Amino acid sequence: MKRRIALISTGGTIEKTYDELSGVLANQVSVLDFMLATLELRGVAIQRVSLMNKDSLEMSAEEHTLIAETATRMSATLSGVVVVHGTDRLAISGERCCELIGTPASPIVFTGAMRPYELRSTDALQNLTEALLAVQVVPPGVYVAMHNQVLQFPGVVKDRDNGTFVKAPR
Amino acid sequence: MKRRIALISTGGTIEKTYDELSGVLANQVSVLDFMLATLELRGVAIQRVSLMNKDSLEMSAEEHTLIAETATRMSATLSGVVVVHGTDRLAISGERCCELIGTPASPIVFTGAMRPYELRSTDALQNLTEALLAVQVVPPGVYVAMHNQVLQFPGVVKDRDNGTFVKAPR
Amino acid sequence: MKRRIALISTGGTIEKTYDELSGVLANQVSVLDFMLATLELRGVAIQRVSLMNKDSLEMSAEEHTLIAETATRMSATLSGVVVVHGTDRLAISGERCCELIGTPASPIVFTGAMRPYELRSTDALQNLTEALLAVQVVPPGVYVAMHNQVLQFPGVVKDRDNGTFVKAPR
Amino acid sequence: MKRRIALISTGGTIEKTYDELSGVLANQVSVLDFMLATLELRGVAIQRVSLMNKDSLEMSAEEHTLIAETATRMSATLSGVVVVHGTDRLAISGERCCELIGTPASPIVFTGAMRPYELRSTDALQNLTEALLAVQVVPPGVYVAMHNQVLQFPGVVKDRDNGTFVKAPR
Numbered sequence: 003m004k005r006r007i008a009l010i011s012t013g014g015t016i017e018k019t020y021d022e023l024s025g026v027l028a029n030q031v032s033v034l035d036f037m038l039a040t041l042e043l044r045g046v047a048i049q050r051v052s053l054m055n056k057d058s059l060e061m062s063a064e065e066h067t068l069i070a071e072t073a074t075r076m077s078a079t080l081s082g083v084v085v086v087h088g089t090d091r092l093a094i095s096g097e098r099c100c101e102l103i104g105t106p107a108s109p110i111v112f113t114g115a116m117r118p119y120e121l122r123s124t125d126a127l128q129n130l131t132e133a134l135l136a137v138q139v140v141p142p143g144v145y146v147a148m149h150n151q152v153l154q155f156p157g158v159v160k161d162r163d164n165g166t167f168v169k170a171p172r
Numbered sequence: 173m174k175r176r177i178a179l180i181s182t183g184g185t186i187e188k189t190y191d192e193l194s195g196v197l198a199n200q201v202s203v204l205d206f207m208l209a210t211l212e213l214r215g216v217a218i219q220r221v222s223l224m225n226k227d228s229l230e231m232s233a234e235e236h237t238l239i240a241e242t243a244t245r246m247s248a249t250l251s252g253v254v255v256v257h258g259t260d261r262l263a264i265s266g267e268r269c270c271e272l273i274g275t276p277a278s279p280i281v282f283t284g285a286m287r288p289y290e291l292r293s294t295d296a297l298q299n300l301t302e303a304l305l306a307v308q309v310v311p312p313g314v315y316v317a318m319h320n321q322v323l324q325f326p327g328v329v330k331d332r333d334n335g336t337f338v339k340a341p342r
Numbered sequence: 343m344k345r346r347i348a349l350i351s352t353g354g355t356i357e358k359t360y361d362e363l364s365g366v367l368a369n370q371v372s373v374l375d376f377m378l379a380t381l382e383l384r385g386v387a388i389q390r391v392s393l394m395n396k397d398s399l400e401m402s403a404e405e406h407t408l409i410a411e412t413a414t415r416m417s418a419t420l421s422g423v424v425v426v427h428g429t430d431r432l433a434i435s436g437e438r439c440c441e442l443i444g445t446p447a448s449p450i451v452f453t454g455a456m457r458p459y460e461l462r463s464t465d466a467l468q469n470l471t472e473a474l475l476a477v478q479v480v481p482p483g484v485y486v487a488m489h490n491q492v493l494q495f496p497g498v499v500k501d502r503d504n505g506t507f508v509k510a511p512r
Numbered sequence: 513m514k515r516r517i518a519l520i521s522t523g524g525t526i527e528k529t530y531d532e533l534s535g536v537l538a539n540q541v542s543v544l545d546f547m548l549a550t551l552e553l554r555g556v557a558i559q560r561v562s563l564m565n566k567d568s569l570e571m572s573a574e575e576h577t578l579i580a581e582t583a584t585r586m587s588a589t590l591s592g593v594v595v596v597h598g599t600d601r602l603a604i605s606g607e608r609c610c611e612l613i614g615t616p617a618s619p620i621v622f623t624g625a626m627r628p629y630e631l632r633s634t635d636a637l638q639n640l641t642e643a644l645l646a647v648q649v650v651p652p653g654v655y656v657a658m659h660n661q662v663l664q665f666p667g668v669v670k671d672r673d674n675g676t677f678v679k680a681p682r
Contacts, residue, residue, distance in 0.1 A: 015535060022626050022675055025525060027537060042295050044336055045320040116532050122632050125212050131301045134320055139309050150215040150304055165532055166214055185365060192456050192505055195355060197367060286362050292462050335362055382635050384676055385660040465552050471641045474660055479649050490555040490644055506554055 004047040005081035007137055009034070012069055012095075013055040014088030016115035016126045029055045033119050034086060037130055045138050049080065058088025058095075066091070070098035077106040082137035086130070089114040089160055092146060093167075096155040099144045111137045112146045116165045125149065174217040175251035177307055179204070182239055182265075183225040184258025186285035186296045199225045203289050204256060207300055215308050219250065228258025228265075236261070240268035247276040252307035256300070259284040259330055259337075262316060266325040269314045281307045282316045286335045295319065344387040345421035347477055349374070352409055352435075353395040354428030356455035356466045369395045373459050374426060377470055385478050389420065398428025398435075406431070410438035417446040422477035426470070429454040429500055432486060433507075436495040439484045451477045452486045456505045465489065514557040515591035517647055519544065522579055522605075523565040524598030526625035526636045539565045543629050544596060547640055555648050559590065568598025568605075576601070580608035587616040592647035596640070599624040599670055602656060603677075606665040609654045621647045622656045626675045635659065 011017065011034050018027040032055060038048065053072060054065065061069075069085065073095075077083045083106075087095055092112050099110055113133035119126035129148045136147040144155040149166045161168045181187065181204050188197040202225060208218065223242060224235065231239075239255065243265075247253045253276075257265055266282050283303035289296035299318045306317040314325040319336045331338045351357065351374050358367040372395060378388065393412060394405065401409075409425065413435075417423045423446075427435055436452050453473035459466035469488045476487040484495040489506045501508045521527065521544050528537040542565060548558065563582060564575065571579075579595065583605075587593045593616075597605055602622050609620055623643035629636035639658045646657040654665040659676045669680045 018535075020537075020627060020631055023672075025528075025537070027530075027535070040293070041298055042319040042336070045322075117530060120631055120633070121530055122630055122634075123210070124632075127297070128211055128301050131298050131320075132305045135302045135305055135317070135322070136309065138320075139306065139322055147305070149212040150301075150308075152215075152305070152309055162533075166212070188365075190367075190457060190461055193502075195358075195367070197360075197365070287360060290461055290463070291360055292460055292464075294462075332363075380633070381638055382659040382676070385662075463550070467637070468551055468641050471638050471660075472645045475642045475645055475657070475662070476649065478660075479646065479662055487645070489552040490641075490648075492555075492645065492649055506552070 004045060005138055006049065007046045007082040007084060008049045008051055008076040008080050010051040010053050010069070010072060010076070010083065010085045011055065012053050012058070012085065012087050014058055014086065014092075014114045015118050016086055016129070017055060018118040019120050027118055027120065029057055031055075037119055037127060040127065041131060041134070043134065046134060051076070056088070058091035061088075061091055066095045066098050069095045070102050073110045074099055074103040074106050077108045077110050080108060082108045083110045084133045084137050085110065085112045087112050087114050089116065089167075093159055096144055096146060096158060100156045105142050106144065108142055109137050109140050110144045111140070111152075112144075113148050174215060175308055176219065177216045177252040177254060178219045178221055178246040178250050180221040180223050180239070180242060180246070180253065180255045181225065182223050182228070182255065182257050184228055184256065184262075184284045185288050186256055186299070187225060188288040189290050197288055197290065199227055201225075207289055207297060210297065211301060211304070213304065216304060221246070226258070228261035231258075231261055236265045236268050239265045240272050243280045244269055244273040244276050247278045247280050250278060252278045253280045254303045254307050255280065255282045257282050257284050259286065263329055263337075266314055266316060266328060270326045275312050276314065278312055279307050279310050280314045281310070281322075282314075283318050344385060345478055347386045347388060347422040347424060348391055348416040348420050349388045350391040350393050350409070350412060350416070350423065350425045351395065352393050352398070352425065352427050354398055354426065354432075354454045355458050356426055356469070357395060358458040359460050367458055367460065369397055371395075377459055377467060380467065381471060381474070383474065386474060391416070396428070398431035401428075401431055406435045406438050409435045410442050413450045414439055414443040414446050417448045417450050420448060422448045423450045424473045424477050425450065425452045427452050427454050429456065429507075433499055436484055436486060436498060440496045445482050446484065448482055449477050449480050450484045451480070451492075452484075453488050514555060515648055517556045517558060517592040517594060518561055518586040518590050519558045520561040520563050520579070520582060520586070520593065520595045521565065522563050522568070522595065522597050524568055524596065524602075524624045525628050526596055526639070527565060528628040529630050537628055537630065539567055541565075547629055547637060550637065551641060551644070553644065556644060561586070566598070568601035571598075571601055576605045576608050579605045580612050583620045584609055584613040584616050587618045587620050590618060592618045593620045594643045594647050595620065595622045597622050597624050599626065599677075603669055606654055606656060606668060610666045615652050616654065618652055619647050619650050620654045621650070621662075622654075623658050
């Protein structure tokens with residue numbers, strides 16, 4: 003039987019699409035459904051929640067709290083929660099979850115991408131695939147799954163030099 | 173620090189490539205290195221083992237045993253083992269591992285694909301991504317990771333009607 | 343104003359799709375409409391004709407004649423005709439057109455592919471793109487457009503060693 | 513025997529690549545060689561000329577003249593010239609060629625793209641394919657080949673509403 007999980011989209015690089023008129027990549031429409039259509043999902047039944055579609059550099063403190071509250075609330079009734087998020091401020095929403103609830107009832111797994119799904123070469127599908135698998139096998143907690151790693155909050159930070167996430171040195 | 177894992181290739185649909193002269197897909201050269209080059213691997217350091225490149229329908233009992241012996245032996249000294257295998261007889265090699273060793277020292281995760289990596293639309297990258305993540309987070313045991321599921325041997329069988337793996341009904 | 347052209351599909355490698363159960367590539371359903379959907383077509387308005395979906399090695403003499411008759415008949419009322427065809431016997435249908443009509447009223451351009459559109463790496467889109475452009479700019483005649491070349495019948499043969507078409511040596 | 517043609521790159525949307533740090537698409541390195549590697553080119557032998565790598569909105573009058581002079585000069589000794597150019601100011605360079613030389617010794621074919629090659633969905637390969645075919649089959653003159661059309665200068669303008677090129681109304 004498939005695990006019921008929530009997939010919360012908040013925007014970020016992973017969801018940016020190309021606007022021909024302006025010639026830039028921006029958060030316009032969600033591409034998550036296109037991404038999901040390319041995957042074979044036998045383990046989870048997904049409940050899609052489109053919370054916002056923003057570059058995380060533009061998120062307010064209230065929006066980080068809204069994301070954390072939505073994730074922790076849904077983790078209480080489902081088998082897990084995946085949150086798609088811009089990487090620049092992903093760690094803020096992750097830490098906010100820990101502050102709100104400590105250990106959630108079921109795993110909350112954040113993910114995102116360094117290169118939009120719209121690009122020919124992208125880490126978007128890899129990262130979404132990893133988050134949708136990790137949410138089934140890790141114990142309750144708050145995590146980021148990306149680039150072949152699952153790291154647990156608190157204490158995860160973006161390593162800007164290497165374009166990925168790492169555990170913060172103590 | 174990256175976990176050291178073995179990646180054992182044995183062939184199967186996932187590795188089939190197109191031969192223009194004959195117009196058929198066959199196991200000729202390994203495409204695993206091309207697949208790995210498209211992934212961001214921060215969690216594992218891979219030791220590649222090219223054991224064979226066969227359609228699993230053509231594997232002998234000795235070859236299944238060779239695969240199981242190689243996997244269980246490498247699991248003793250590394251943090252985990254991923255085995256790329258044809259899906260038709262994948263379960264035979266998986267069960268053989270269990271018979272040989274019961275619970276290995278580190279996780280052994282089988283994977284494969286229903287559609288070759290060479291195809292425009294394929295489950296190959298999803299499945300390899302999942303196996304390379306699962307091997308880091310599951311407890312020691314023998315598994316198949318594919319199609320958004322991690323299933324533990326013994327008792328996993330191919331569901332031919334649905335083109336995936338399931339736990340065998342008791 | 344767009345030129346009205348016919349696009350006649352007859353099958354061939356270009357249209358082969360993967361059958362998961364048997365694990366082979368075969369002419370099952372036409373993928374031409376998927377290919378067309380990825381192109382920006384401002385020059386032509388296409389009238390689709392699905393004549394057959396066969397490996398050309400299996401075409402009978404009557405079928406080659408049917409293809410040639412359909413192409414020459416449609417060239418009389420439209421601005422051009424593109425025929426998608428298996429490469430092995432493409433030259434037979436091309437020569438048949440010349441025998442039937444000599445010089446048609448508007449260009450008839452054959453094309454095909456050495457690697458199916460279904461593959462990640464394929465010449466299918468390049469060849470279709472070339473045929474759809476050539477049909478607008480060449481003078482009336484019978485041609486094959488493929489691999490960055492436009493060659494005129496009679497006297498075009500498949501070069502099996504190099505996997506392409508060439509003018510036959512006199 | 514292959515026709516010898518020049519392929520002059522000047523930049524534009526077609527060549528933009530993604531910069532992870534800034535999160536924008538910009539003209540950084542040429543992707544033309546990657547594009548060429550995916551095509552089967554049996555008709556032309558290419559002489560690559562990297563003239564500049566700029567968004568055409570940033571081209572000076574001198575640069576348009578440099579492009580036109582280079583193209584017309586090379587058309588005198590080769591079988592044709594293809595120029596990859598940003599679409600916003602492509603028509604300026606095209607008209608400059610006509611002013612300089614009227615009818616060149618061999619065809620000069622401009623092309624570009626509305627969506628960078630780096631994107632999963634792009635017109636870049638279609639347009640380059642068309643330019644590399646058109647240059648072999650059109651009579652000497654100055655053209656743009658793009659979106660399944662070959663249009664001859666003078667009198668070609670960008671249709672911004674439809675994101676393509678059209679002949680200017682008289």
